[in-house]
Amino acid sequence: MYKKLFFLLIILGISIVQAQEKTITGIVYETFGPLPGVSVLVKGTTNGVQTDFDGKYSIKASIGDTLVYTYLGFKTAYKTVGKSSIINVTLLEDAQTLDEIVIVGYGTSTKNYTTSSAVSSVKASQKNKRNYNISQSLSGKVSGVQITNQPYISSAIRIRGNSSISNNNEPLYVVDGVPINNNYNSIIKDLDKNSIEKINVLKDDKATSLYGNRASNGCIIITTKKGNYSLENDESYAQINENKFKRVQLSPLSTFSIDVDKASYSNVRRMINNGEKVPFNAVKIEEMINYFDYQYPQPKGEHPFSINTEFVETPWNTTTKLVKIGLQGKTFEQEDLPASNLTFLIDVSGSMGAQNKLPLLKSAFKLLVNQLRKEDKVAIVVYAGAAGVVLKPTSGNQKEKILNALNNLESGGSTAGGKGIKLAYKLAEKNFKKNGNNRVILATDGDFNVGASSDERMEKLIAKKRETGVFLSVLGFGYGNYKDSKLEILADKGNGNHAYIDTMQEAQKVFGQEFGGTLHTIAKDVKIQVEFNPNKVKGYRLIGYENRLLNDEDFIDDSIDAGELGAGHKVTALYEIILAGTENEFLKVVPDLKYTGNNSKLSTNNNELFTVKFRYKKPSEDKSFEMIHIQNDEITNASEDMKFATAVALFGLKLRKSQYINKIENSTIIELAKNGKGEDVNGYRAEFIRLVKSI
Template sequence: MKKIIQLLVLILYIPCSFAQEKTITGVVSDEQNNVLPFVNVLIKNTKKGTTTDINGKYVIKASKGDILVFSLIGFKKEERKVKTSSVISVSMKAEKVELEEIVIINEVIEAVEDDAEESVQYNKVIPAPKKEKTKRGRVRRNNMSANLYYRGFISSPTKELKIRGTSSLEGTKDPLFIIDGIPVKKNLNKTLQNIDPEKIKSVNVIKPKNATAIYGTSGRNGCVIITTKKGDYQIENEESYKEINENHFERVTLSPLSTFSIDVDKASYSNIRRMINKGNSIPADAVKIEEMINYFEYQYPQPKDKHPFSITTEVTNTPWNDVTKLVRIGLQGKKYEQDELPASNLTFLIDVSGSMRGFNKLPLLKKAFKLLVNQLRAKDKVSIVVYAGAAGVVLEPTSGNNKEKILKALNNLRAGGSTAGGEGINLAYKLAEKNFKRNGNNRVILATDGDFNVGASSDKAMKTLIEEKRKSGVFLSVLGFGYGNYKDSKLETLADKGNGNHAYIDTMQEAQKVFGKEFGGTLYTIAKDVKIQVEFNPKKVQAYRLIGYENRLLNDEDFVDDTKDAGELGSNHSVTALYEVIPVDVNSEYLKTIPDLKYTKAIVNDYNDELLTVKFRYKKPKGEKSIELIKTVKDKTTVATDDMNFTSAVALFGMHLRGSKYKGDSKIEDVIQLAKKGKGKDEEGFRGEFVRLVKAHISAN
């Protein structure tokens, strides 16, 4: 009997032991052994899961026999069965992404009933041309023009490509070229024809009538769509950035005040990261040091008084200059939990023009917006406006608890046509004003590559338009996508003048950061028209230089002018500014001799222990009158904190990327040493990623 009882106990124990959970850890990487952040790790047939961190690591509790499913956009799904080991690392294989333009074109052309014959003839996919030996009198086919001519799609293999059948319309005009989803400017057609045939996957030629139906007037002379094997070919960089004239040292005796608007935009860092990861050169004007610095989080305290932000200052020796000092000024916005935020009236304004066809544009945009939709509450409302050759409403105001309807509207979006950005902005603001929530958060969220080309489209025209629209009380968030024709200057103008912020989303990792981690700051403004003015003590400071913020400088009198627009601060947003100062009685190569002044004398003051005074002015989100704060900074140099070391490293990297003369004798390797000193806890790995990014840049150059 005793043995039977023991046997029964053993039988009952066995299934329990199998069902016991244990902690599974591992690292997910690609075939090149690069770690993959934000990979979804799910226990199959359950809702239990997690994601990898910035270093590709994950932790999950699972039982023996469970199957872990690893998924990430652009990679094939992987499955691993939990056995005895508690460590399961995975290498994921890249998945070839079929670009959308071929599918969309087929759908449109099939609908053109009166031109079926031409659709068959001119919507063929041409195999990639092969290099062949030639005989005298025959045309080589290892040239794009020659290959199309040989197959009968163009009228001659000359330097000017003309699609057959266009001469009756405008015989001297070139067709529209689109390569890997990006329209090519006409003046680059010659460059395009010399593309290496070995890189081409397919060529799709569309006659004028059908091309016009798809692309509007841009396709009036037909269209040649080229898909390369890698899917990310760039003929020439068509991106545009606002010119930056780097701040220089100002003498305190001549200019004792430094005034600027805060900037919480972070687009520059993620854009530069994208360029480095792709091995591209970095235009100097794409490097906005203040946006690079403000991409990262710092240990600023939450505000404890009636004001919506706290103020932190620090003075240390400058890492790249032995005779100067570095001053850090930090603002930390009050953090509001999601359930504390007021009801939102959100209008998604989405660019669905032809330039948004690329896999890292509209497809990525739709997935990014899903992260935002999944966080909406029943009291939040969402509308969707799209624009291409014209603008239209595709979703009337819909409650956040009807996520299925909102997501369906997003999934149905397709790209094609020209870009009437101005018309889209007008319609989006009109809809936002119509559904305005008096005590709520009213905001238009514009998502685009910024390549407007119909109607009001210049930076100046956009500035005028958005300045008028901001009077409505509707705020603006601007999200940039894609590369090749990314118009940073236009999007920066829109965000700056529209009482909003600007971010650049290149991956789902960045989308998670913007719409997940920084959800409140992205959508909810706690202070507007925030300005900073610093007055330097001439007894202590000979000269100063504001590092970055070149596009945010204000006149000194603008500080007290409540009609002057400035930057906005969102929930839990932080702002950091750095000044490099030259103490008195220090000889500096950056300061030239100036003549003595006859009528003006320096005033001797009694503030012997003060280095500078910082003044802040801000308005409440619905206020019209500024509130002022003042903080005095003592002339006391301290040992640099982790945050100061890391901030300095990011600033120095920006100076090296810009080729700044103010980097002194420092080397780019100094950036890595400085960043490592300031890495701190780095729980989410963003500082570690920065170090890897600098190393990648050094290796490539």
């Protein structure tokens, strides 16, 4: 009797203890700081949570329960729940090589053993129509289909039998009988899952016998319900409404922000070289012009840039003239540049798996790393389904350590760009160098699909981060799902610049020849305002800069953001103008004004054509300085630089099918570019001529 009572009391005691469930909170750290995305699980149950962006978690558990903390790349930690409701944990890095992990998904799986090579099929389940991606669709249902996991990134499909976990072993995708170029794999992975009828997986010789060597890593054959899937380009560009002619009498001022971005030219070049149609909105004429080097003099005096203007005949219209305004940023030797606090923010999501994305990115960043000095610091943040730090701030003289961190990056999963940006800026702020160069360098295809993904939300996020004093460089990679519109917003609103890297040649240009301009800002919020003399100029239009226009009153408002000028950077802007007394079909007649006439205080004999004003701020200051430059009404013969810039502008206008050019033949553009080719040390102008000849 007593024994039974004793055991009953023990059981009741255990039940009471187990019933003491409470909420456990805490923070999971790694050696550098909080660690987001850590799995926290009550051992022996399915009760689990993940840590948030700040490493925090909250979970229900009872006294005596064991909490298990796991994160790929770190050693698993175990904590027993006691009286305290707060449990903080620090995870240690695990140096062991990560294994491939079989994924889990939906559907039914069958195997066909009629050949020596396994052929597996997955049919869409009508009972479960959750919006899984393709990797989840296959997981756990097809023997031999695996994913490769690494810290901070999600799954990438691999077919067992490939021992390598490099970027080159993704399977071939075939959709409704059409093999897909691997550059577009990310688009296929984002197919509407409810539109898929069946997925077949081919391995070994069966795949190569049907599709050759390109299927050497296996083949995933997708059959859609409609059976006529057509790959659509998923790139996006901000809409551009071409600037029109304005009448000086009504609008004497033209105000805009400078733009040192050059992404449009290299992106357009890529499309033309690939034989693709160039979307109108991909052509930003100012970025095409500014891609090239021009021989402007170095600044003298207190201001960090020189101002240069030129006034010539228009090659494509006898009723207009051309005006060129050029800025030249002060050039510094590398040893004279301030110490850098750089944070590489690298997209390692599934969409970055193509050869022209993450693999090219790694090679490009090596060019930058090789130029770092001892006083420079580099940290690396990556993001995919989550975001995390893979390299703590490291001195530039530890190049091998930095390069190893880059080499170990792999792609896979969704794209939590917002989380990555927050973490990178947090790290940059923590290591802020006063009077130094504090910069986040974002490298991505811009395909944000988790978190703050809309253009509006990204704009608000990056505008807020701009207040930290950390600058931003945005580097675009790849194509098929390239999101130029998002990257342009990030660069414009983040006190930064934007480049598109499609080849190692372009990487050398961005990180080699233009190293200082890419990374070191010498003037911020640079605005230009041109006032035309109505006695000399009847009408004008700014060529390009449509997405950089400002209100006239914004010019003297220091709270209005504008573009940044890097060390050695050049900025060129072209105006097409109609002189007073000249008729032009694009400048329509307006009624006589009763109250507003020609209010110019200048006499008709005054020789000033226009006055151009510039405002800028020093990188660490909030008050602007103003410079003024006057151009007289004196037409000169076009310089080589003017001829070449005009050829580039004309090519851009033709690609955009502008209404403001006559039916210009490519031969005219080529002749103009040849006459302006000049010395062309790096061959970029010759390349442009070849590009025009190719279409």
